[in-house]
Amino acid sequence: MKEITFKNINIIGNVIVENELYKQVHYPEMIIRYDSNFIEFKKMPSLIKLQEAETYLRDFHKKHNQQHVKFYFPENEKPCEEILTYLRFQKYDIGFLELYAIQPENFPAVDNHPEIDIQEVNEQNFNAYIKLQYEIDRQFGEDFAKQKIDLNTKHYFDSGIMQIIAYYQGEPVGSMDVIISDETAEIDGLEVKKAVQRKGIGSRLQQYVMDKFSDKTIILVADGEDTPKEMYKRQGYQYLGYQYEVQKIEEPNKS
The missing domain is CATH 3.40.630.30 (Gcn5-related N-acetyltransferase (GNAT))
Structure with missing residues (x-):
């Protein structure tokens, strides 16, 4: 049995952009489903890179009449305090998921x-x-x-x-x-x-x-x-x- 990670979890949506830092998932059939429209970071971003991704995703979602911005961070990594402070200041809801088997x-x-x-x-x-x-x-x-x-x-x-x-x-x-x-x-x-x-x-x-x-x-x-x-x-x-x-x-x- 291979190691089970969050990559084993099913995602409803299509990867429309992928680079070294992140992949973007979009599901035009249901744009108000937040879990199907987001950016997932493949490695922990710096604050500047996070802000760049934030601007990009906000603009993309606005073009598609979406009112949310959502990010997932790399599994088993907690964002640094600088990033968490910024997210709190910007009034993001911050949470975490746990994987069980x-x-x-x-x-x-x-x-x-x-x-x-x-x-x-x-x-x-x-x-x-x-x-x-x-x-x-x-x-x-x-x-x-x-x-x-x-x-x-x-x-x-x-x-x-x-x-x-x-x-x-x-x-x-x-x-x-x-x-x-x-x-x-x-x-x-x-x-x-x-x-x-x-x-x-x-x-x-x-x-x-x-x-x-x-x-x-x-x-x-x-x-x-x-x-x-x-x-x-x-x-x-x-x-x-x-x-x-x-x-x-x-x-x-x-x-």
């Missing part, structure tokens, strides 16, 4: 619960999955949720992505995508409605992946400052590294 046999067994039903998305339950995703995505805005329908539909026809839906007492309440590669299965977008959290639904979703892809390493990315990562640690996932990300949403121009 587990072998399916190490996942703690989850008992079946008669009220929880996990299904792969198919022709019969596709509409229920789309409706549930729309409800979940509305927290990021109505436009985002509407555009995400097209992306979810595209993923439905992608043989490299498995969509999974969870039912509780017959109602759709949770979902996730699994990005499949030769050696890994990546859990992405695991969501459970707040009203039915802490009932084991998230664990059952994960158990489904462990059973389905018992020959692969299961990987996922967690927000380094959010609580779900603590659950993953308790479940036996191994921490593999971190990556800093920063973004700023700019006010649209007023005429």
